[in-house]
Amino acid sequence: xxxxxxxxxxxxxxxxxxxxxxxxxxxxxxxxxxxxxxxxxxxxxxxxxxxxxxxxxxxxxxxxxxxxxxxxxxxxxxxxxxxxxxxxxxxxxxxxxxxxxxxxxxxxxxxxxxxxxxxxxxxxxxxxxxxxxxxxxxxxxxxx
Ligand code: ZN
Numbered sequence: 001x002x003x004x005x006x007x008x009x010x011x012x013x014x015x016x017x018x019x020x021x022x023x024x025x026x027x028x029x030x031x032x033x034x035x036x037x038x039x040x041x042x043x044x045x046x047x048x049x050x051x052x053x054x055x056x057x058x059x060x061x062x063x064x065x066x067x068x069x070x071x072x073x074x075x076x077x078x079x080x081x082x083x084x085x086x087x088x089x090x091x092x093x094x095x096x097x098x099x100x101x102x103x104x105x106x107x108x109x110x111x112x113x114x115x116x117x118x119x120x121x122x123x124x125x126x127x128x129x130x131x132x133x134x135x136x137x138x139x140x141x142x143x144x
Pocket of ligand 1: 009011031032
């Protein structure tokens, strides 16, 4: 594998990124937004569906809601995990209050729920708020 496809969370464009460029801050060829910068991606419904189905780099999605205390507590840990996993996996969040149809389709029963996608398929999920080191370990256990 010498390049991976990644969906741009801003414009929805699918980009092919050479693997050796993953660490060099690749940007979307269409809108110029960063594709891999170690930050948590705020996913809307369209970006969620594009990225979960099309991304070739592992994608971990945090299904959360603003009213959920444990979700808010975990948010800074998720940010730290995203930075640690830069270039290995992308981390995104989906607001289930704004997107109940996606939460239902994904069979999210409690939040926060972390779902790991690889090449268009769900490969693992983790329920409940976790510290950054657990989030990183969970993703790394499913890399490769
Ligand atoms: Zn874009």
